[in-house]
Amino acid sequence: MVKTICTELLVIGATFTGMGMALSDPDRSLVIESTAAVGSEFIAAFRPGVPVNRLFSDRRVLQFRDELMRRRAMDEAGRVHLPALAPICCSLLHQKKVRIRFLTRPMAVEYEQGKWKVTIISPAGVEVIVATNVVDTSSIGMMLRLLGKPNEEGYQPYINASLHRSEGLAVVQDLVEDGLIVYEGAIDGEVYINVSLCSEDDWSKARMRLKETWSARSQASRKWTIASVASALDIRQQSGIRTIDDQLYWLPSSGYDHPLQAYNEGLLLRNTQMDGSERL
Amino acid sequence: MSLVRSRLANCKVEREPYDGIIIQELDLIVVGLGTAGAIAAITAARNGLRVLGIDQGTGMGGTGTFGAVLGYYYGQRGGIYEDWDRTVMEMEQSDGDFTPSAGVNRELKQNVLEQLAREAKVEIRYESLLTGVFMVEKKVCGVEWLEQGGLNSAYARMVIDATGDAYVCAMAGCELRGGREQDGQNQPFSNALVYMKGGKVCYGYTDSGYVDPYDADSLTEAILSSNTLSTHLRNNYNEGDRLITIASQLGIREGRFIEGEENVTWQSYLEEQFAEHPIFYAYSNLDNHSKDLALESENQQDWSVACSLWGLKFFVPIPLGALVPKEVDGLIVAGRCLAVDHDLAACVRMKRDMQKSGEAAAVAVELAIRDQVPLMNINIHELQTRLSATGCLTVPASLYREHSSNDKATSVPVQWIEDAEEIKQGLMSDKPGIAIWSARRLDWLREQLRQWMMSDHESENLRKHSAFALSLMGDALAEKVLLEIVSMRDPYVPKTSSKYNMVRGFAAIYLLGKVRSVAAVDALCEVLIDERPLPMVERNDEFLLDEDELRFQYISFALTALIRIGDAHQVVRESIVHGLRAWFRLKITPLFITMKGSKEIKLDLSDKLRAMADSAISRWEPVS
Numbered sequence: 035m036v037k038t039i040c041t042e043l044l045v046i047g048a049t050f051t052g053m054g055m056a057l058s059d060p061d062r063s064l065v066i067e068s069t070a071a072v073g074s075e076f077i078a079a080f081r082p083g084v085p086v087n088r089l090f091s092d093r094r095v096l097q098f099r100d101e102l103m104r105r106r107a108m109d110e111a112g113r114v115h116l117p118a119l120a121p122i123c124c125s126l127l128h129q130k131k132v133r134i135r136f137l138t139r140p141m142a143v144e145y146e147q148g149k150w151k152v153t154i155i156s157p158a159g160v161e162v163i164v165a166t167n168v169v170d171t172s173s174i175g176m177m178l179r180l181l182g183k184p185n186e187e188g189y190q191p192y193i194n195a196s197l198h199r200s201e202g203l204a205v206v207q208d209l210v211e212d213g214l215i216v217y218e219g220a221i222d223g224e225v226y227i228n229v230s231l232c233s234e235d236d237w238s239k240a241r242m243r244l245k246e247t248w249s250a251r252s253q254a255s256r257k258w259t260i261a262s263v264a265s266a267l268d269i270r271q272q273s274g275i276r277t278i279d280d281q282l283y284w285l286p287s288s289g290y291d292h293p294l295q296a297y298n299e300g301l302l303l304r305n306t307q308m309d310g311s312e313r314l
Numbered sequence: 315m316s317l318v319r320s321r322l323a324n325c326k327v328e329r330e331p332y333d334g335i336i337i338q339e340l341d342l343i344v345v346g347l348g349t350a351g352a353i354a355a356i357t358a359a360r361n362g363l364r365v366l367g368i369d370q371g372t373g374m375g376g377t378g379t380f381g382a383v384l385g386y387y388y389g390q391r392g393g394i395y396e397d398w399d400r401t402v403m404e405m406e407q408s409d410g411d412f413t414p415s416a417g418v419n420r421e422l423k424q425n426v427l428e429q430l431a432r433e434a435k436v437e438i439r440y441e442s443l444l445t446g447v448f449m450v451e452k453k454v455c456g457v458e459w460l461e462q463g464g465l466n467s468a469y470a471r472m473v474i475d476a477t478g479d480a481y482v483c484a485m486a487g488c489e490l491r492g493g494r495e496q497d498g499q500n501q502p503f504s505n506a507l508v509y510m511k512g513g514k515v516c517y518g519y520t521d522s523g524y525v526d527p528y529d530a531d532s533l534t535e536a537i538l539s540s541n542t543l544s545t546h547l548r549n550n551y552n553e554g555d556r557l558i559t560i561a562s563q564l565g566i567r568e569g570r571f572i573e574g575e576e577n578v579t580w581q582s583y584l585e586e587q588f589a590e591h592p593i594f595y596a597y598s599n600l601d602n603h604s605k606d607l608a609l610e611s612e613n614q615q616d617w618s619v620a621c622s623l624w625g626l627k628f629f630v631p632i633p634l635g636a637l638v639p640k641e642v643d644g645l646i647v648a649g650r651c652l653a654v655d656h657d658l659a660a661c662v663r664m665k666r667d668m669q670k671s672g673e674a675a676a677v678a679v680e681l682a683i684r685d686q687v688p689l690m691n692i693n694i695h696e697l698q699t700r701l702s703a704t705g706c707l708t709v710p711a712s713l714y715r716e717h718s719s720n721d722k723a724t725s726v727p728v729q730w731i732e733d734a735e736e737i738k739q740g741l742m743s744d745k746p747g748i749a750i751w752s753a754r755r756l757d758w759l760r761e762q763l764r765q766w767m768m769s770d771h772e773s774e775n776l777r778k779h780s781a782f783a784l785s786l787m788g789d790a791l792a793e794k795v796l797l798e799i800v801s802m803r804d805p806y807v808p809k810t811s812s813k814y815n816m817v818r819g820f821a822a823i824y825l826l827g828k829v830r831s832v833a834a835v836d837a838l839c840e841v842l843i844d845e846r847p848l849p850m851v852e853r854n855d856e857f858l859l860d861e862d863e864l865r866f867q868y869i870s871f872a873l874t875a876l877i878r879i880g881d882a883h884q885v886v887r888e889s890i891v892h893g894l895r896a897w898f899r900l901k902i903t904p905l906f907i908t909m910k911g912s913k914e915i916k917l918d919l920s921d922k923l924r925a926m927a928d929s930a931i932s933r934w935e936p937v938s
Binding site: 035036037068069070071078105106107115116117118120121122124125127128134135136137138139141155156157158159160161174176179180182196198200220221222223224236237238241245248249256259260261262263265266267 | 321322323324325326328370371372373380409410411412413414420421424425428432438440441443445460462463464465479481507508510513515527528529530531533534537538539541542546547548549550551552553556557558559560562563564
């Protein structure tokens, strides 16, 4: 017997945008996340993002920012210490009792009597979620794929890595290389590189490209080594919400330049709905 | 014979006829490319099979790579994985692209495995989650999975379930078991993290609680709560021991086990019923991380509580039948879901041995396909020869070994003692565990043990440890000395194991329960309500953190002993019920235990113990 779960809003992906949406109204939201982690589009992808020059006004975003800064997970310049974001987000989700299911993926979707019936698969097997609204915050547009609709927007994937400098202080100027984009995190020595990929590259190909690019680095960069390779691809989409169908939307969290901005967008979108404008 | 698709819904199997089109046909599908599955897929493909490997993650290697457990904890050396680990070490030293790492470099191991898989022409599908199994009657003939593009499926002549948690077997309707008998609890999980220290990539973890790996809500709670431990959620993140990442895969030590064509249980091991044709050996101690040992099986408590043999390492011969699910064809497992039980799984789960299981499963499949016979009908001698050639099957000189506590690389063989004088010396020593266990095996020694136990001239250790050996033999004469030990809340802690040694006071309580001692009822009821301070020995931190934990041990052992005695003797049930109710009236204070390696998590087990007491009372009530 397949179990059915009902919710007003189903959020696909525990992304920063997805978390923002769910935290805005925890009682009426359910988040499903295919991995065992939050914010994978930034954290697991080793994408610290670009500090944004904008002032956030929402109280909850400011509280989240203050929490990051208090724990030194973000500096004054807006650079984040990526691995610290996951525990802080988990703590927030726990405190606010957000309904979330990790290791759960949508496998089929159909529209029935004004609601979306999403068949999911988790370690317990197949279940069904009936939701009034569905917002897909994944980078790849999972719902588009399940509906067999083409994604006509191009996107740029990267494979990223976290570096370590074996000698002396971290001087990122050493790392000027063709094909490498360098980002710094909030902690001294926290440096990430991005290597661009073709959209059809699979994981195996992506890791080969990273290895080839890295092995060919100049002598000046050889003091740097790869400490860890990202476990999620960094797939950059365009920002903003797209309507896929009635009550079904795609709002890729990876469309934003910074985790805090993605979080803010999730909260804002849900606020608009709460204010009585077009319901999600 | 029609094709059916078998899926899980609410952990129950649901089958339906399948008339969809399946285009791809392979020799072998390996589900799960982790510790065991990666080795299995590459080995099978190198041996000429057309192999598809699917994994829900984004790379190969499982616990050692994405789980961030970089080191090895025991397991027997030998097998194809050793060559590949050596390649990883050599690359780390020579190419200078990756930061040196503790243990086996997880990035390079992932790279090496993936390179080997490419060379062997393994077709890999990452981010692919198993959704169903195709079967014709009792034969598995393919699988269905969800990948980013949607559902996909393929036929195969054989399937290796290397999911660790027997998901393929569960979907195929195989008989499964798991957890301990008392409450179904499995071992604690961990959530490892990776950090920089001294120019090296290091890893660390503590036990983080319990999780049901078949329940998404339980997994979710485990992910959230383990991330908020102070190891992960820090007040101040800084450059010292800079955090690099949190493992993308939880460290789950125990899930379900298959009911195999042959089963290797702790009971059968203790009875020395060893597999006639092992295909590899597992090697470790009985490494149960739980601290509520009173709720474990009597067999486990005989070993770990009465004898403090937690640390003794031993080899377990694993037969082919322990990888083959009973009465289902076309399916074999590799990894921790093989046919052991909860007790023995504490030993048979180490990464080295799980890699061996992958190699063994792959060669077994190759032989079955070549000879077109069911797995259990392959030429077992040929399989053994093949596995011996790589070192995967290496017969140990001795089944038991003891390691120096500060040098895991060196070990000495341990034999059970058969000489009375040697046993006497052992019982007198501060490492009495081997002697107690040895004496228990020698019925001819019973009279001598009684004399040692009752003599006022012998050392305290000899008297008391003779009583331990006798009670393991079921000898009720031991109860007088055991009661003396309990009465003084004897704080003595032997040094038999490097850690997890048991306080003599509560070990004696366990043994009074074991001999179903009617005479012990009053004393044990008193233990439940005794609020006086308990004498605490300092050098036992990892198992007993503080007096609260010691009190938990006394109460939990007293409760389980009383229940055993009451179950066996109707005549004392009324007294026991009276004692249990006195304990309830005391308003049971929280009974805390912490997790191994962490002082932070305090599990309150008072409700669980109370429920056990209530259950016993209701079981006895019509009589009492």
